[in-house]
Amino acid sequence: MSVSFFTGLAFGLGLIIPIGAQNILVFSQGLALGMPRALWTVLATACCDTLLILAGALGANALLTQVPGLQAVLLAAGAVLLTYLGVKSLRAKVVHTDAAEAAITNPRQVITKAVAASLFNPHAIIDTVGILGAAIAAQSVAGRATFTMGTISASWLWFLMLAAAAAAMRHVLTPRRRVWFDRVSGVILCGFAASFAVEFVRMW
Template sequence: MPFLHGLLLAIGLILPLGAQNVFIFSQGSLQPKFRMALPVVIAAALCDTILILLAILGVSVLIINIPVLKTILIIAGVLFLAYIGWITWRPNGLASSTGEASRYSPRKQVMLAASVSLFNPHAIMDTIGVIGTSSLHYGGPAKWMFAIACIFVSWLWFFSLAAAGRIMGKLDSGGRLMKVMNKISALLIWASAIMMIVINA
């Protein structure tokens, strides 16, 4: 039951189209080969894993309750999201359809994926407010079964999202769809930044 609960809860939380999902999808589409999108996928999945574990262990709640640290995290998050939104909005987005994406170093891909994951108020509220709270119903092995289910969904979803993006990239030979996706992604990222300011004002 704990595993099934975690599975269904994680699926419901991760499916909505947010900045993180659009970013991973676009990278899967823009990279010339699927393996070149793996740094983005793995970084996002690891970030989600960390957030889930922190929420279940209760560490994230303690961090959020420290005013100075919370303020620093909010400012850093808004700045990161504003920057990523800007480079995504540009004509070529985070990469062009002509192969510019292949010249991004894995380090830069990881940095961008981590920032859009860790500084995403939607992801933070989901993990702390929903997953963390739901895990309080379980203890011992049951709690870890719940955690494993949530983490499993996260990894499977991000790999599937990048794979779907890769397929779409092959079909979208002119790159028109990806230009639209870049605009949508930028707007969602900026909306996340604004939401972070409003929520914590």
């Protein structure tokens, strides 16, 4: 492996590890479903990140600054989506494990939620397309491909590790404790939604 690959891997991990909607979703699904069922969320989230990274590598980051109103639309959509997810988490109730799993194991629903949290999340788009796109462009021509592969590998590695860690904890946490985790997650998601709304207002 080249130095540029590991540089991209480290850079990607540095951007993806801080708490965000994607991490909360992957962790909660790993906690609720365990492995290997949480792999649906890992697969969908990592695939979305891969698409965004490739878009940034191909120069789509220029759209974020050149298309009028695009960032405002992303912020508004993100605020609405995260408010919905946050309120849903805040309203979580204690449910027996079998019933909880039956309610969320539909792959289509799991994938839809993961895609929404990735592609309608303005910070994920700005970080992945904007910041990573600029970082890729700053690499030498010879190192861009391997740097890009490193950043993509970071997403897959991190989401897989996060889901696996949550799955390892699921037998330790009782249903009541999981509800409190959901509620804390809801507060965080609503906080992100509020920050997006504030940024949206400041743009006008």
